[in-house]
Amino acid sequence: MPLVDTETRLTPANLDGRKPRTVLPARKAGEEITDSRFDRRLSKVLDHAAQIFCEKGYEGASMRDLSRAAGMSLAGLYHYFSSKEELLYLIQKHTFQTIIDRLQQRLKASADPEERIRIFIENHLEYFLANKEFMKVLTHEDDTLKNGRGAEIRAIKREYYRICLDLLEDLRRAKGLQFSGRLAVLGLFGMINWIYTWHNPRVDADAKALAQEMGDLFLRGVLNPVSQSPGLARRDENSSKPKRKNGKANA
Amino acid sequence: MPLVDTETRLTPANLDGRKPRTVLPARKAGEEITDSRFDRRLSKVLDHAAQIFCEKGYEGASMRDLSRAAGMSLAGLYHYFSSKEELLYLIQKHTFQTIIDRLQQRLKASADPEERIRIFIENHLEYFLANKEFMKVLTHEDDTLKNGRGAEIRAIKREYYRICLDLLEDLRRAKGLQFSGRLAVLGLFGMINWIYTWHNPRVDADAKALAQEMGDLFLRGVLNPVSQSPGLARRDENSSKPKRKNGKANA
DNA sequence: TTAAGATTCGAACGAACGTTCGCTAAGATC
């Protein structure tokens, strides 16, 4: 799978209306999609860039930092993308697409609602810990991209959110439970996305064990009805109803 | 409470060895600590700065952005702090100290372990939602500060982590439960710190209700022993033991 | 009234920023 669209290679800058510097001949329809030299080199550049963005943040990283890390001249970098902003876009898009693709594959393995949520968590954590830099750039530079590119990434994010919400509502229906889907999704996202701030491979469990533990913590919280939790003292009972006014999700 | 130490006002740049431009006369011991004109003005400057850092990030915000927001000249800002980095330090320190002070006050109200954890969550969320900008700057610019100032903030953060860990271990002892304190703390922190990425006051519940709901979710997850959770299918049982090697916490 | 500090500002500093230009090799195609 090429990292940029075949037809518009080198020219995703179209997103903000800029003219492409070069126009490649369109591939014939049905032509085999190979990982060209260009794609392989770009992939390496993204690796190095993600590393630097992870260390210094998007704004804090200079193009000169990136060129040093990639072992390539400053001007040479611009052969592979049209701007620093597009570089971030390519990193985020690639990361999101990979994690969603893998998830869809794995979800085919089970129809049990609870099991499917565990698959979601494990998929997320496995990719997270194996690609720390990319995932930190994805989550930390969450609202860095603006306009067209930002909208595109936000759309993919909504898709990912939606998948998780659907999984949780399947579970709720299957078990006849009562909980706010939105709050559950965002609570779960918080738990699993926060990991990049603390995970230390020399101290903490690996992805599989971590997914097990976090899955336990979360699922026990969701699965157990309130009445079944002994000693759950509720104070100020009258303020415990959520004040949701409409269901528009914005995550 | 003055925002900077009385004796070293204007000179916290000492942290990285720079010479202060001005030295104020030391206050006599026991002299009443008043919020001077300086402190009040600095406080306003921090408000505006937090707003801009929140919008554009620390690196993305320029001193010119800050001067515009504060309605003050670029050079005039430097009367209140010695560098952009110190400005971030002052914001983060003030935020952390305020939230911890309030927590300590509130914790005096109860000795019940579960209640005390709910107090922790509610205190955090209340401050979070009432001071979104400051809390985003605190969490998002987590590892931006380096050297002396960074170490100082990290120390306060460890203190806050420790308080929460102690609360959880009190609960575990009181109820005779079994769970990883570290994972529970970090899971909880993830849930409540992630809020800044999604909370919308027009859609979501207020701090009190949110604290109730998140407290429920989290406490049910922690309180319920595994055996009491019906239908909690564990797969791959042999990989579920955490592989912790030593207990050094790094959050 | 006046002297001393506190506060504020316009103007400028050198450094670093993202990006572009013109040019060379290196591959590929005939």
Added chain:
DNA sequence: GATCTTAGCGAACGTTCGTTCGAATCTTAA
């Protein structure tokens, strides 16, 4: 071997960055 495209580079562009300087204005207390 001629021709065209791809890949890569040194040098520079104009802009913006954080910070500083000296002077001007305001505040306060004697």
